[in-house]
Amino acid sequence: MRGWSKRERLGTAVAVVLFFWICGCSTMQTTSTLQQAGSAEGQVSPPASPTGGLAAPAIVPYIPPPNSIDLCGERVPLDRQDVYERFDKEFTLVVYNHAQVYLWLKRMERYFPAIEERLRYYNLPDDLKYVAIVESDLLPNACSPKGAAGPWQFMPGTGAAYGLEKRGSVDKRYDFERATDSAFLLLNDLYKKYHNWSLAIAAYNCGDKRIIDESRIQGVRSYYDLRLPQETERYVFRILAVKAVLSNPSQFGYELPKGWGYQELKSDLVKVSLSRPVPIQTIASSAGTTYREIKRLNPIFRSDDIPAGNYEIKLPPGTGKVFELNFRTGNAVYAGSESQSGEGQDSPGPGLTQAPAPPDPLQIAQAIQPAKISSSKAKQKSGLAKSGSHKAKQKSSSAKAGSRTKQKTKLAKAGSARGKQVTKSTKAKSSAVKQKTRKKI
Numbered sequence: 001m002r003g004w005s006k007r008e009r010l011g012t013a014v015a016v017v018l019f020f021w022i023c024g025c026s027t028m029q030t031t032s033t034l035q036q037a038g039s040a041e042g043q044v045s046p047p048a049s050p051t052g053g054l055a056a057p058a059i060v061p062y063i064p065p066p067n068s069i070d071l072c073g074e075r076v077p078l079d080r081q082d083v084y085e086r087f088d089k090e091f092t093l094v095v096y097n098h099a100q101v102y103l104w105l106k107r108m109e110r111y112f113p114a115i116e117e118r119l120r121y122y123n124l125p126d127d128l129k130y131v132a133i134v135e136s137d138l139l140p141n142a143c144s145p146k147g148a149a150g151p152w153q154f155m156p157g158t159g160a161a162y163g164l165e166k167r168g169s170v171d172k173r174y175d176f177e178r179a180t181d182s183a184f185l186l187l188n189d190l191y192k193k194y195h196n197w198s199l200a201i202a203a204y205n206c207g208d209k210r211i212i213d214e215s216r217i218q219g220v221r222s223y224y225d226l227r228l229p230q231e232t233e234r235y236v237f238r239i240l241a242v243k244a245v246l247s248n249p250s251q252f253g254y255e256l257p258k259g260w261g262y263q264e265l266k267s268d269l270v271k272v273s274l275s276r277p278v279p280i281q282t283i284a285s286s287a288g289t290t291y292r293e294i295k296r297l298n299p300i301f302r303s304d305d306i307p308a309g310n311y312e313i314k315l316p317p318g319t320g321k322v323f324e325l326n327f328r329t330g331n332a333v334y335a336g337s338e339s340q341s342g343e344g345q346d347s348p349g350p351g352l353t354q355a356p357a358p359p360d361p362l363q364i365a366q367a368i369q370p371a372k373i374s375s376s377k378a379k380q381k382s383g384l385a386k387s388g389s390h391k392a393k394q395k396s397s398s399a400k401a402g403s404r405t406k407q408k409t410k411l412a413k414a415g416s417a418r419g420k421q422v423t424k425s426t427k428a429k430s431s432a433v434k435q436k437t438r439k440k441i
Contacts, residue, residue: 063252065091066244072125072197076224076240083224090234090241095252100137102256104246107138109261111151115180122184130243131183131201134235140176140299149173152183162186169303170311198223198236206232267297268320270313272327277305287315287323 065088069076078084094101115129135153136142143149147156150173154164162182164172172178183204190200190208202223203211214228215221223236245252280301284294295301297314306313315323 063092063095065241069240069244071201071236071240071243072127074197080224086233086237087240090237091244094238094241094245098254101245101249101254104133104138104242105249105254105256106261108133108246110264111138111176113264114177118180118184122188124184124188125197127197127239127243128184128187128201130239130246131187131204132180133242133246134238140174150179151176152179154179154182158186168307169305170300170307170309171302172300174299174302194221196221196223201236201239202226202228202232205235265297266317267314268317268323270315270320270323271310272313273310274306274308277307279305283313283323283327286326287319288326289316289319 065084068078069087076083076087078087111132112129115132116126119126119128132138132151136151138151140151142151142153144153148154149159149171150164152173154162154173156166156173159165159173159182162185164175164179164182166173187200187204190203191197193208194200194203194211199211199221206229210228210232211226214226218226220226227233245254249256280294281291281304283306284291287294293316294313297316
């Protein structure tokens, strides 16, 4: 380098600078090309708004809770901050639960007419119908992990006390009509005790004893002042939230088209007396319907068989007379064979099995015939018993008559003996008098 002239050294430096500049430009171009290739292979750039920036996210509108609300005509103190926040929490959870609200609206069309009718019958507040929604979502087969069952979620002990006993596989807590009556009787009894609907409804949830004990310990008798189990503290407010939304759904953006709700369940009611357990499939076959339909209409039967006893069974509309005819004569109509073998029905494909064979008609008749036979035998036994009793009475009366005759005979003999004694004594006195007379003479 020392031997180089000044001009040579300057030329070399310029060459080096140009070299590195060219290399840098090439690298930047390659990177840009790779980025464009990657974008072409599937990388999507964020969408641009009409103004040239990124698109704004969708805005969820805020729905404020009502400023005032009552429960069964009793004012709720929403002016208290703690009460307002408890209500606001439950209202927010309900009003934004779109799918559940629409399901409630559909089920209301099926069950609310009957519930409202019973409320008018018992002269109770209309708001009590929302208790069933919070308890079971208006699902007849609802069952809690703690053992509460049915649309009104009765515990076994409380249900039995109000006519909803559970015997074997028959559980009346699942009977919608009976459970509704029992729920309103229980709520009415609780209101008569507390003279306050919020406390009565809270007691329906956690039990009467818990409300009494907590009121005594805490020294307050207002639901909004009591410290209760977490579920009960939310219970009344959840009912209030459901009432706020469902009593005026359009105010909160819910519009269920007319006719899209669930129709009321109509049925034929038949009475049966079973002397032995009968499979539900036999009942279904006799009515020309399916096992699933009988279970849907009669949720009180919790197993595959109906135990011996007297029952009122719900059947699909128009099948009551057919059922009685087939069930009494033992001619069951199989719903899974003939009804599905008409024109237009395809045969089972690969991997599918044919429907099971229809039940034996004798299986139906035998369920009733033993009852008739046993009834006639019972009458015969009863007649024999009555005849034997009559004979026994006759024997008893004849025995009593004989005993009385013997007693009369004994009395007659005793009287005769006494008469003889009196006669003898009289004769003795007469002879003594005669002797005295002779001596005097």
